[in-house]
Amino acid sequence: MPQITVIEHLLYHQKESPMATGRFTRLLSEMILSGKIINQEVNKAGLAEILGMTGETNVQGEKVRKLDEFANRVLVHRLQRAGVLCALASEENADLIPIPADCPQGDYILIFDPLDGSSNIDANVSIGTIFSIFRRVSPCGEPVSMADILQRGIQQVAAGYIIYGSSTMLVYTTGNGVHGFTLDPSIGEFLLSHPDIQIPERGKIYSANEGYRHYWDQPTCKALDYFKDPNNDSGRVYRSRYIGSLVADFHRNLLYGGIFLYPADSKDPNHPHGKLRLMCEANPLALIVEQAGGMATDGINRILDIQPDELHQRVPLVIGSKQDVLKVRELLQAG
DSSP states (O other), X not given: OOOOBHHHHHHHSOTTSTTOSHHHHHXXXXXXXXXXXXXXXXXXXXXXXXXXXXXXXXXXXXXXEHHHHXXXXXXXXXXHTSSSXXXXXXXTOSSOBOOOTTSOOOSEEEEEEEEETGGGGGGTOOEEEEEEEEEOSSOTTSOOOHHHHSOOGGGOXXXXXXXXXXXXXXXXXXXXXXXXXXXXXXXXXXXXXXXXXXOOSSOSEEEOOGGGGGGSOHHHHHHHHHHHOTTSTXXXXXXXXXXXXXXXXXXXXXXXXXXXXXXXXXXXTTOTXXXXXXXXXXXXXXXXXXXXXXXXXXXXXXXXXXXXXXXXXXXXXXXESHHHHHHHHHHHHHO
16 A cells, blocks of 8 residues: 655645645645654653643643643744744634744634643643644735634634644544544654544444533533433443543544533633633534534534634533434433
8 A cells, every 4th residue: 555645645635625735735744844843752751851830821721831832832933934824823822923024924824722631741641733724814914813813613724633642643634524644753754544534423432521510500411421321312321431631532532433522511610611712622623523524512503603702712512423412412402
């Protein structure tokens, strides 16, 4: 079987795609190189003294880990100078990240979570970089506005993630299916390993932080109980699998089938809509799962249709196999 790199796949296997352009290829190449650099640090984190905290707190009110800061710095440095972006936004930064005046600009916007699952870094659990790509809506040459950034998820032109685990994988979509590439460390290239990923229509796994059950409303508890009930209409009890690293939980369910739930809860009055971020987590994963035949909602509404009001907006997330997500919607609507 011939080995196919990401760029070869983009250029030769998606020739009809509007994303098969030199500018987008440059953007994806810089994302890939950034992922390789981050992967090297992840693999030697315990030796490079970059485990633990920096002592700072990010815009989300979370303590910043050293590897988080490293990943964010690598991505910002490389992508600012790629010559194809007009702005970046990171989970770690309160405001938009501008393109330096001495660097060329393009019409793409990159929104990313530099290291999802970072609370698991010290325990050597799989973590990942999640990214979302839009095109600006204002004319080139004008200052970038929040209207360029706050677009609905359905307007994404591409989305993906790089997961750093037992092997390192890139999974991405440009709206023409979902494809996975595994990093071959012997040649330093991501090679096509999972072409045209399709999530099973119904899964066998549910993923949720049941420690927060006390803070959920009754319809949410009822929905979760459905997956644990041997008399449910699927005729089987779902297995519980929860890593606590969104990208790792999502990746497993994408390949095997299943549902991930992070509902709204009453634990923190400052975040009544849950923990996950619409722009840098829910939107890109929603585009991926829909392209793979799955579904993503906030419990009721399609994630990709939500109009964001702010850069770091949070949203409940129910994502995975289509029939499982539809069952949760049915139970939540029934109350």
